[in-house]
Amino acid sequence: MNINIEKAWKELITALALVLDLHEGKKLYHAWRVAVISTMLADEILPENKSDVFIAGLLHDVGAMSLHDHITKYPSMSEQVRNPIIRTHTIIGAQVVSDLPGFATAPSLILDHHEHWDGHGYPRSKQGEEIISGAQLIRAADTFDFMLRDGSNNTPSEVIRKMESRVDRELGKPIFSAVKKIMSEGSFFQDIIDIPRLSSLLFKLRDEISVEGIGEKTDVMGISLSVFGQVIDAKHAYTFGHSRRVSKYGLLIAIAMNLPHDEVTKIKWAGLVHDIGKVAVPSSILDNAEALSAEEYALVKKHSGFTQEILETVSCMKDLAPIAGAHHERFDGKGYHRMLKGKEIPLGARILAVADTFDSLTSIRGYRSDRTIPKAIAEIKKSSHTQFDPDVVEAAVAIFQNFMTPAID
Ligand SMILES: [Fe+2]
Ligand SMILES: [Fe+2]
Ligand SMILES: [Fe+2]
Ligand SMILES: [Fe+2]
Known part of the structure; x- marks a missing residue:
């Protein structure tokens, strides 16, 4: 190998x-x-x-x-x-x-x-x-x-x-x-x-130690990151498949925006690990998203910073850190954890922000069953320019309109 x-x-x-x-x-x-x-x-x-x-x-x-x-x-x-x-x-x-x-x-x-x-x-x-x-x-x-x-x-x-x-x-x-x-x-x-x-x-x-049986053509990073994604999602009862779906939506938006192949791959991988920092937040808090104290909410908001820190420690993932770590930044600068604004936010992160929100709005969760694709699209459009980059919203909406069923694959 x-x-x-x-x-x-x-x-x-x-x-x-x-x-x-x-x-x-x-x-x-x-x-x-x-x-x-x-x-x-x-x-x-x-x-x-x-x-x-x-x-x-x-x-x-x-x-x-x-x-x-x-x-x-x-x-x-x-x-x-x-x-x-x-x-x-x-x-x-x-x-x-x-x-x-x-x-x-x-x-x-x-x-x-x-x-x-x-x-x-x-x-x-x-x-x-x-x-x-x-x-x-x-x-x-x-x-x-x-x-x-x-x-x-x-x-x-x-x-x-x-x-x-x-x-x-x-x-x-x-x-x-x-x-x-x-x-x-x-x-x-x-x-x-x-x-x-x-x-x-x-x-x-x-x-x-030596790794056996991995051929030159094995997509080692892709397979391993998808295992990471499964592990992250398993932490939280309501997020089954979330990382994989955010990665998939991010990839589709990136392709629709004609980004170069390397950039598309980075976005796909960063999507798989964007919430890895949630591992540092107790599940009792993650499972209780509707009723958090100010202190608990502040801890939840730290997860994107943890994501960035964790990815920075792995040399082959350093490139993903700024993208995955900025997925909760907002286009108007009112997001977290670094409060970046507009084009200061890496494009990959602006894409993942839309992908992440789309999945939260369309996933079937225990406490809400009114999550339809048209409603999710309407909400995302409403937040164009404020929460999201309008160019990304335009490309994403064109893709999401083709999805017929809630994203529960
Ligand atoms: Fe054990
Ligand atoms: Fe053990
Ligand atoms: Fe997140
Ligand atoms: Fe997420």
Whole structure:
């Protein structure tokens, strides 16, 4: 595989994992830590599966995206199995990851990562060696991270003692021996706790893994960004398919405006990730859009700024950041988050603003069923010159008039 595509792809997945760990504006680093620990364990006892363990470690909890709290807030098994989202997050996660190119066994590692050695895990109550080996490593790393977060001041020997108490119940003996071995290596504990050291260890391991089976013609960015889009939309009960539709409408408007191919592609991609910053806004607030306090609304309004920040951290997405980050700016300068005005707003963002509003106005949502295409078009026309660029409105309306049914594909 082309080295640059491979590098970009790995950066994307790392960024996605960090985004998944944003909780109330803070980065929790759960996925990065689980990826590092499980990959180090793989180095000891399962080197042939190291790359898939790394990816599965990064994305092991992707299926828990729609939880109101972060999954690390549910440490006990009984709490986990009582919650339907947690009980099924291994299945959903395996399904999401099976769409990503390059890692054939990662979905099965994710599916098994809450199975326990004694058969008391979920979702399939597998036992002992029935549990796929890579998943046992992720289980151990996951438990390790839970222990570091449990509030008591953990020392290395305390963690070893707690892990040992789980041998033959949650973990098999060989995994525990591997955990003891990596912990005995001088700087391990500090490397895991200290964020700059954790990050550099993660980047080093990332360089060591290889992506198999992606051909030159595979649309790696397109596939990965569409997985990003699915994950973002899963955060919020009412936005199923929103990112994909905004991307599609943005693409159609851009083509109608005769933009060059590169620009059209950028708009299509930026549409898929325009709301990625919503991941940092609690779902309890996103799901309650009709009755927000001023403070909560201010937090919702921060999401486009978060989108911009997140995309700026990934070198292959830097170009998308100014477009996706400006999708709530208004043509009259009264939008957010930078209050740009008129042509100061990148054209791609002016296009996505119309696409985004059109989808909000036509999507079937629980609390409104009067959303028709003619009404949406009328509202968009009414906001030409104020909220929207009139040239974009003209091109968009010509396209939207051809849509016969509400956009619920
Ligand atoms: Fe999990
Ligand atoms: Fe986890
Ligand atoms: Fe938005
Ligand atoms: Fe949106």
